[in-house]
Amino acid sequence: MSVSDKSVIKRHIRAMSAYKPPLEGRDPTKYTLLDFNERTLPVGEKIQEALIAYIRSGRMQMYPSYGDTVERIARYAGVPAEQLMITNGSDQGIELIFRSVCREGDEAIIAGSTFAMYKQCAGVENLKIIEPEYTIDIGFPVDAVIAAVTDKTRIITIANPNNPCGSLVKKEEVLRIAKAAPQAAILVDECYFEYSRETVVNVVEDYPNIFVTRTFSKTWGIPSLRMGYLISAKENITALLNVRGPYDVNQYAVVAVQAALEHPEYTLDYVREVMDVSKPLLENFLAEKNIVFWQSDANFIWCFPDNAEQIEAALREAGILVRPKADLKGKLGLRITLGNKTQTQKLIDVWQGL
Ligand SMILES: Cc1ncc(COP(=O)(O)O)c(C=O)c1O
Numbered sequence: 001m002s003v004s005d006k007s008v009i010k011r012h013i014r015a016m017s018a019y020k021p022p023l024e025g026r027d028p029t030k031y032t033l034l035d036f037n038e039r040t041l042p043v044g045e046k047i048q049e050a051l052i053a054y055i056r057s058g059r060m061q062m063y064p065s066y067g068d069t070v071e072r073i074a075r076y077a078g079v080p081a082e083q084l085m086i087t088n089g090s091d092q093g094i095e096l097i098f099r100s101v102c103r104e105g106d107e108a109i110i111a112g113s114t115f116a117m118y119k120q121c122a123g124v125e126n127l128k129i130i131e132p133e134y135t136i137d138i139g140f141p142v143d144a145v146i147a148a149v150t151d152k153t154r155i156i157t158i159a160n161p162n163n164p165c166g167s168l169v170k171k172e173e174v175l176r177i178a179k180a181a182p183q184a185a186i187l188v189d190e191c192y193f194e195y196s197r198e199t200v201v202n203v204v205e206d207y208p209n210i211f212v213t214r215t216f217s218k219t220w221g222i223p224s225l226r227m228g229y230l231i232s233a234k235e236n237i238t239a240l241l242n243v244r245g246p247y248d249v250n251q252y253a254v255v256a257v258q259a260a261l262e263h264p265e266y267t268l269d270y271v272r273e274v275m276d277v278s279k280p281l282l283e284n285f286l287a288e289k290n291i292v293f294w295q296s297d298a299n300f301i302w303c304f305p306d307n308a309e310q311i312e313a314a315l316r317e318a319g320i321l322v323r324p325k326a327d328l329k330g331k332l333g334l335r336i337t338l339g340n341k342t343q344t345q346k347l348i349d350v351w352q353g354l
Pocket residue numbers: 036037088089090091092115159161162163189191214215216217223227228
């Protein structure tokens with residue numbers, strides 16, 4: 001792409017494209033939304049009530065203040081509060097790590113296909129991207145990632161589990177990578193932690209190059225409010241707090257999360273239904289139809305029917321949205337979010353009738 005030389009904006013940034021997920025037309029009254037890995041049911045009443053009470057409390061003209069939010073999330077996560085900071089969605093946590101760690105020309109190892117934000121952040125910092133491939137047989141390419149490490153490697157991303165394929169990297173393997181690249185930040189994105197339960201948060205003090213990002217967007221159901229958190233060694237958190245703004249997390253998110261943590265059952269029950277009921281339901285359906293799919297440890301399944309495009313269009317016509325996602329070789333698949341049992345059964349019934 002050609003870019004003007006007159007702009008004051010850095011040339012490599014002007015040459016990038018924006019990260020634009022296909023958000024248009026996602027009307028929850030018209031469609032069952034199985035396209036963004038969101039929680040597919042509304043959040044609990046208690047959270048809605050807390051938000052309404054906040055709106056009516058006469059405090060909206062005040063800047064956000066976080067009170068004991070960090071302590072409460074730290075208690076939930078099982079780490080000391082000094083190892084945790086809140087962020088504007090986990091996207092901000094990811095961006096803070098790239099910004100604080102990498103210099104222009106450094107190398108980023110970003111195994112793909114994966115979540116688009118990592119390459120976006122690497123692009124902003126003008127990094128050289130090395131992209132080993134996930135494979136359906138072994139998932140995350142641990143050995144290829146370790147083999148790609150050089151003295152210029154400054155960041156390695158591990159989405160755990162990964163989006164779009166759902167593959168999980170075991171804790172021991174994450175630690176093997178962290179040991180192999182002590183000069184690099186190991187970004188462990190635990191966005192879907194509540195589904196997989198695999199985590200490295202309890203070893204961050206022993207591995208000061210590990211940075212874990214998490215979110216209230218997915219299981220907790222408030223992506224609209226943007227609350228994430230980042231867990232790392234105390235010293236790292238102190239430094240990253242020098243970069244994050246004092247009001248980057250808004251007060252609605254704080255109010256909702258405080259209420260959510262008091263009533264975690266709405267999340268736990270949902271996770272149980274998604275993973276123990278809906279996931280086997282969809283897996284059995286795909287297996288019976290001989291449709292190739294990746295083994296997932298999250299609330300979505302990436303599958304490759306022969307006619308993905310037509311199936312996506314027919315499901316849309318029937319009021320169900322799923323996400324078309326091509327693999328690195330360009331083969332088109334569908335990433336399907338698992339809803340509750342009723343929603344998953346509806347998807348299967350419609351698909352069966354196509
Ligand atoms: C792997 C992964 N990380 C991070 C995010 C972003 O989450 P948040 O809403 O917390 O910014 C997503 C969202 O789809 C994701 O799939």
